[in-house]
Amino acid sequence: MTLSMNTPDFLIERNRERCINCQVCVRQCANEAHGWDAEEEKIFSQDALCVNCHRCVTMCPTHSLSIRKFPLEFRENANWTASTMKAIYKQAETGGILLTGMGTDRPYPVYWDQLLLNASQVTNPSIDPLREPMELKTFLGRKPEQLRVINGKLAEALPPQLELDLPIMFSAMSFGSISLNVAKSLAQAAETLGTFYNTGEGGLHEDLYKYGKNTIVQVASGRFGVHSEYLNAGAAIEIKIGQGAKPGIGGHLPGEKVGVEVSRTRMIPEQSDAISPAPHHDIYSIEDLTQLIFSLKEATNYEKPVIVKIAAVHNVSAIASGIARAGADIIAIDGFRGGTGAAPLRTRDSVGIPIELALAAVDSRLREEGIRNQVSLVVGGSIRNSTDIIKAIALGADAVYVASSALLALGCHMCQKCYTGKCNWGIATQRPELVKRLNPEIGAERATNLLKAWEHEVKEILGGMGINAIESLCGNRLMLRGIGLSDRELNILGVLAAGE
Amino acid sequence: MLREGDVRIPSGCAISGIINRSGQVFSGEDILQSIALMHDRSNGLGGGFAAYGIYPEYEDYYAFHLYYEGAEGREQTESYLNYFFHVAESGEIPTKKTRSIKNPPLAWRYFVRPKPSYLLEEENEDEFVVRSVMYINAECKGAFVVSSGKNMGAFKGVGYPEDIGEYFCLDKYHGYSWTAHGRFPTNTPGWWGGAHPFTLLDWSIVHNGEISSYGANRRFLEMYGYKLSMQTDTEAITYAFDYLVRKQQLPMDVAIATLAAPFWRDIERMNSEKRALLKAVRAMYGNLLMNGPFSIILGSSQGLIALNDRLKLRSMVAATKGEFLYLASEESAIREVCPQPEKVWAPRGGEPVIATLEKRGVQGYDTEYEYAGLSY
Amino acid sequence: MKRVYAREEVCMGCKLCEVYCATAHSEYPLDLVKAFLKQKMKPLPRILVEYNLSISFALQCRHCDEAPCTKACITGAMQKDSVTGIVSNDERRCVGCWTCILVCPFGAIGRDNQGHKVASKCDLCSNVADQTDTESFSNVPVCVQNCPNRALQFMDSVVEGEE
CATH class of the missing domain: 3.30.70.20 (Alpha-Beta Plaits)
Structure with missing residues (x-):
């Protein structure tokens, strides 16, 4: 010693x-x-x-x-x-290698905090959400180039769409990295709220099939738990290319967290490390992505939108444009402050770019190319409160993904030790005596409460802006002003400085 | 100071519109009188008119109204027009010296048709004209296309609307449909091109309100090649209609349902066909929903459509008498020219008032708007 | 009648129910610190958490319909209230013979250590001063009120046909 x-x-x-x-x-x-x-x-x-x-x-x-x-x-x-x-x-x-969990804790700039929102004064009235309808319904999915109306009827139905009652979804967290009770909590909350949760790459536990219509099933490079029944169980399929906390590498699930249930769901031996390959070995290029997208669509009879999720990296706007053209219905971008159950510390803290800049760049790029309205854009990676959501949508997102916030609602205290599997809050663990500490009934209530509270706040602020439907906020960067930002940053964000 | 287009200027307004549905023409005196009554709703910084049926002798030609701030822009514009268009007639727009009108630009009009050889493949004349308007506004120095439709014209400028009307001698014109606008901008645009109505082809829009969804609407339209050089809501609304009806070929009432979409709670109560349609419309064109207060009168060779935002945050009154439909921000502005209307009502939020000409097609315009039969 | 039911699947074995039960039946029913630190004898809970690895649940008197303890009691101290259904021990009549402890099929009766030689068992907090102001909690036993994970529920029978 x-x-x-x-x-x-x-x-x-x-x-x-x-x-x-x-x-x-x-x-x-x-x-x-x-x-x-x-x-x-x-x-x-x-x-x-x-x-x-x-x-x-x-x-x-x-x-x-x-x-x-x-x-x-x-x-x-x-x-x-x-x-x-x-x-x-x-x-x-x-x-x-130094391991860690959750999103980076380094003091990088948080651009959400340097964006300010607008409100109506005199020239147009603000709207009172207590007295007037305030609409947050959002549709995610591919939009055709034209809507055809013949004899007053819709001649062709839209391609499959996800219908969200509020523009917030729970983002991917695999069963394995999180406990079954977390998945149950979020699935139940998603059902109550009229939105979606995401299986992550851990497959779908048999207890969760009943939440299918509120489920997004993920296909990642490890293909854990992917089979035809799984693909058809959800409302949408997400191809995970990358994750904001660890762009360029695959998921890590230490063997300590692979118990009987995880093993059955993922279709891997008990106690074995589940290390997803860094790339999808059938996607070495953008044209390969097209093939996977359409294979999945074939497998599900073209009834489900396909999401492609990437990490925000330097060239994100060109990549996103390629993904849109490759046939994805929804593009999800995960910023580098996003969370994880296990990631190499150095990767987490240094790889990728902030979601705010990535989002602004992608939205602008897709608009320049005239294809923004064809795909939906979902962003995640440390959405911390309702104004982050409003700012994200004003920058150009259709909806946001939240995960860390949802886990906080369930009890997470950001100790960053998820990878040890000893989560005292019953969240990032598979030990039965710890898992049962999270009562899914309470978890569902808390997650629902959080999103309901945010929904109220979003409505309040929208009303203040004189807006009563979320689609009028989407891409409405005139509702934003930057504070304490350089010209270059303002330019990338596409917003004016406060006072302009 | 930045001029309109370089900066976004919110403004309040008065609007008025009169149409004779059988297509009988009448002079501009009524509309002048009506808008003049609402003097206090404008502040002398903008006024304007759109008139339909005023150029029957050139009904097959696009009537270009142009403002020039100097000779250079006129030379540029005219060489462009002469190159790409057959110009049947051109000349200065008649004006009358009016005391309160200061520093007017040169106002010219041209009756033109595109030379077929310059049309791009699969491009029709309308599209070519739109492209030309965008080009002239963006590239020709100090030139601005005030209107570009067939058998119609817009007259507008800095001043009270009644003074602008007098300046352009509108009492001498005869049209079957008129709209007027008096503006209360929150700071000085100081530019004639910035006044309203805003037009494109035979669309014209007069509008009262400030749309809070402008940023979303604008960025959506920009994706489809529209250059929103004025930064006004009116411009955005005009282009939105143009995009939906002309480019997307949607029925007029579907376009209306896009701009002033029914609430989800109302959509849920509709029959399944209508629900499917409106759901698709909102999912597809949600970015064109006009949010915030507005009342607009959309003029075209086919008639007038008046629309309020879906919460009815701006006043608008409609009235009929015989073949006439009157629309105005205030009832008094209607009674001023039609003391005893047969019917007077305040249209509800999101419910359009539509007046189409009975003898459609007489005006020689190609597009006929379809109606999907929506009502809510 | 309403009884306390345990939900094993969410009981995490923290034993806060025991802590609160013991306090509620101590000399300082409203003060955890005093109950445990000031009282001479450590207060004993009338609820017990059974615990083995990941299996855990709290157990207390089931207030049986045909309660064997009431039949076995030699002094008539153990009585089932015909109105509330609560089985309680009248400590003034109890002589501490422990016959009830012998016959209880659940092992839910214990010996009291408060200086009285009496049987100690769950009274569904019927003799405990109400600790809360909220209406929804009134008459809810403290173990149920203080379970952090809703692993204890106070409700009518969960078994069909019972009562």
Whole structure:
């Protein structure tokens, strides 16, 4: 054994005057940061094991716990920060890639926060959503070049469309990376709300088939759990090319999270690592994508729209244009602040571009080419609140994907340890005793509440703008002004500066 | 100061329209009188008229009304017109010295037909004319096409509408359909081209309101080659109608249902055919929904259509007497010229008032608008 | 009658039900800290969480229709209320013979450690001061009120045909 240079990240503070030794914290911590000393008849804590997920803090009936940053400081150094140094100690000890979970925590600019919204004053009236209808219905899918009306009737039905009661969907999270109870919660919420959730690349558990009409089934490079029944079970099919948190690499599911149910659903052996290939090995180029899109359409009798999801990378607008021309009905773009269940830290923190810029570039490009109205555009990658949604739609999105926000609603505290499979909130875990901590009934209510709350806020702000239908916001960049942005950034975003 | 087109200027307005459905022509005095009554709804920074049936002697020719700010633009424009068009007649538009009219541009008109050899493959004359209008407005210095339809013309400028009407001697013209506009812009456009009505081919639009969906409407239209050089709602509405009816060949009432779409809660109550149609319309052309307050009168050689936004956030009154249909922002502006109408009503939000000429086709215009029979 | 039903599939074995039950039946029914730290004898819960690996659920008196404990009680302290259906132990009459503990098929009766030699069992909080203001919670046992995952439900019979 050699000396480890790792020091704790967090300090567990226990107020002994309030602790009643009920041991709820001991039972709740899957990281075993709390323990019971039977001899002393009191609880002890091990700071080094704490991931700061707040499970114990939230569960403690007497509020006797708090967690702080471990007060150990290195000599101040703006270049060699504590996290940089600790990463080196860790890699020197293990020789491995640094793993992490959820979206990047680096202080990159969040362009949503540098966009301001408009409201009506005098020259046109704002609309009161309490008194007037406020319409958020959204259709996603390919639109033909022309609508044909003969004798007052629609001569040709539109290609298959997803009909959303509100322009928010739950984005892809695989069963495996998340627990079945999360999937159940989101599926139920999607059904209640009139929107969709996404299976991710983990296949569809048999308990979830009943939510088919609110399900988007994903086909990723690993093709886990993909079969004809699966493809036909959902309302749409999503081809996952890339993910914002880890563009250029495939999904990672550590073997610890592959239990019986995951193994059956994914059609892989128990306990085996499920590492998706970086590319689809049948897509080495854009023309190959066309083939996969149409293979899937053939397999589902052209009844389901096909989504192609890519990560926001430097050349995203050209890629998106190619995808539109390849026959995708919906393009989903995932920004680099998007979450993940497991990703190499360095990839997560340095690869890709922010969704705001990617979205603006893609929307502008598709319009320049006159094909924007043919495809729908969905964006995700850290949509944090209702104004992020409004700004995304004003920049040109038809709808947004949310995942991290949905997990937060279910209890996630962003400890970024999803890859360990020891999620104390029953979210990113497959251990039965942890999974059952998330009651899907409560989960569905909370996810529904969150989106309902956002829906209310979106309506309020739309009304303020004098708009009563979401389609009048879509691509309406005049409703945005930039603040604290360079000319170049304003130009890419296609918005004027505040005051202009 | 930036002029209209370089900056978006919201404005409030007065509108008025009169049509004789049997196609009988009458002088511009009535419309002048009607719009003059609503003097307080404009602020002297814009007024204008569209008149249909005023050029029966050239009914097969596109009547181009042009404003020039200088000689250079006129030379450029005329050489363009002479090259691509057969010009049957041209000359200055008659005007009368009017005290309150300051710095008017040169106003010329040309009766033209495109030379067939210059039409692109599968391009018809209308499309060629639209392309030419876009070209002249964008490329010819200080030139602006005020109107370009057959047997119709627009007259507009900076001033109160009644002064503009006097300046252009509208009492001397006779048409079967007239619309008028008085403008209350929130700052000075100072440019005659910026006044309303806005026209394209034989479409003309007078409009009162400020559309909050403008950014979405604009970016949608730009995708299909429309250059929205004026940055006004009126321009966007005109192009939207042109796109839906001419390019997409949709029935007129479907186009109307696009701009002032019925609410989803109403669509859900319709029969399945209508529901399917309107669902498709909203899914397909949602970006053309005009959101926010507006009342518009859409003029064409076929008649007048008046429409309010679906919440009815702007006033508009309609009235009939015999063959006449009157439309105006205020009832008083109707009673001023028709003291005892047979029927007076305020059309509901999103419900169009449509007056088509009984003797259609007489005016020599190609397009006949279809109606899908929608009503809601 | 309404009983407390456990939902094993969402019981996470945190034992907060035990903590709140013990407190509610202690000398300081409204104060967790005092109940556990100030009271001389550690308060005992009348609900018990059975726990083995991922299986866990809370168990307490089922308030049987034909309750064996009421028949076995030698002093008549254990009675089933004919109106509410609650089986309760009258501590003034209980002599602590533990016969009820022997006959209870669920093992839901325990020995009290509060200094009285009496049987201690779930009373559906019928003798506990109402801890909440909200109407929806009135008369709901504290274990049910405080279960963080809705693993305990207070409701009429879940078994068809029962009652």
